[in-house]
Amino acid sequence: MNATQRAVQEELHRIAPDIEFESIDADEDLREEFDMDSMDFLHLVTALGKRFGVPMPEADYPRMSSYNALCSYLDEVIE
Amino acid sequence: MPSLGSDMETGTLIEWQKKPGDTVSRGDIVAVVETQKGAIEIEAYDDGVLESHLVDIGKPVPVGTPLAIIQTPDSGVKSAPDRATTAPTQASGEISSPREPVTVDVAGGLTQDAARGGAEGGRQKISPAARKLAAELDIDITRVSGSGPQGAIVLRDVRSGAQRDERGSSLADSASRLQDGTVGTAAESTTLKTATSEMRSAIAAAMARSKREIPHYYLSQTLDISCADQWLATLNSERDPSQRILLGALLLKAVATACVKYPEFNGTFDNGVFSPAASVHAGMAINLRGGGLVAPAIHDTHELDIDGVMIRMRDLIQRVRGGRFRASELADPTITVSSLGERGVQSLYGVIYPPQVAIVGFGTPTLRPWVGEGGVLEARLLMDMTLAADHRVSDGHRGALFLRHIRQNIESPGDL
Structure with a gap:
């Protein structure tokens, strides 16, 4: 697990403490897997944007649709 | 103890945020009360100085019971009301709710899986009052399932855990009483209802009233x-x-x-x-x-x-x-x-x-x-x-x- 994945898992746990990370499908819809609504997702994006100093524009939301997609996206924009 | 729902008969104080001698302003959080909707912050309705606490942490008291005395500039020192009173008193300076009660809404999202508590994810959360009661009753909290926010164990969980052996049919009791449209006494409602049924009961009572009257x-x-x-x-x-x-x-x-x-x-x-x-x-x-x-x-x-x-x-x-x-x-x-x-x-x-x-x-x-x-x-x-x-x-x-x-x-x- 790299630093990005660890950070994403930490923030997800803060928002959805009732979901075991091991129980989710990392390629499926992130909001469905973690039972997040739009406010939860906004909190996640806000927290990750602050943590990594990246803008996380809404236009890029489609690239953050699953856990794996989100981690890849972050790795790419943090470069 | 303000009424925070038409079905609420008792509430349990879990925290004081102001101590005797503290200055309070209208809107300040004075205390925190545990209800079936979670921990609710109780605000002062007057400016003044908190004179004394009247209710102990962890003990359920009927709605209407004065929680504390606030000395207000114009009222002078209020005498301590009878602790046993159950009638809501509205004398200025006491903390109570003048508002209409109620409000778990209900619309669509009722059938959330209540069993999906947060206990499995990491450390079990437990409220301080619940921890204290569990210690007093010698209950193993790892065997209690939480029904509070994020699956936290709250007082009612500890109580229902303690009652479970002797009252195995409590859930069925609550359900049948709900169906009859009858409401239990305050004492019954705190001891009989199981943890997961409490919020459901509150929703059921309000929605049954809605469908009956509106x-x-x-x-x-x-x-x-x-x-x-x-x-x-x-x-x-x-x-x-x-x-x-x-x-x-x-x-x-x-x-x-x-x-x-x-x-x-x-x-x-x-x-x-x-x-x-x-x-x-x-x-x-x-x-x-x-x-x-x-x-x-x-x-x-x-x-x-x-x-x-x-x-x-x-x-x-x-x-x-x-x-x-x-x-x-x-x-x-x-x-x-x-x-x-x-x-x-x-x-x-x-x-x-x-x-x-x-x-x-x-x-x-x-x-x-x-x-x-x-x-x-x-x-x-x-x-x-x-x-x-x-x-x-x-x-x-x-x-x-x-x-x-x-x-x-x-x-x-x-x-x-």
């Missing part, structure tokens, strides 16, 4: 929200995530603005009389991760701009999910807005939360075929909006105008 009528409209969606996207594209606006804020604002022009949908119906509210306190249905939902109010929604509504929504949802919100927010919505916006539901037909007289529901926005202006068939972002309103107060004709006004507000978000 002659609902229902209207629906389909809106083209493509323009609103584009407007939000443009607005948010230049904003940091912490400043972004969600569609939900726009919907709340649109409903609140329409309430000003159509006051018969904003207020309370009590004892055969409708009282329109002077302000719009839009209740927002928020589902809880542990199961159930609450609909606390955003005060004066009509006077806030869209950023103001969003800031309050963010703050409120965060506090509700964290299990802490204020008694006044829980007690006084004047209309409820409910949205199952992201769960694929096309339409949501709400159940009015008494004593309110209307609930507006929003379904999931989806791309659907739509014949727009000029008769052209296009794929547009559509959303269904419904109104459930009280026929004792309004008619379908006015309801239709009310919905049309909300639609116009949503279609021209820049004017809001």
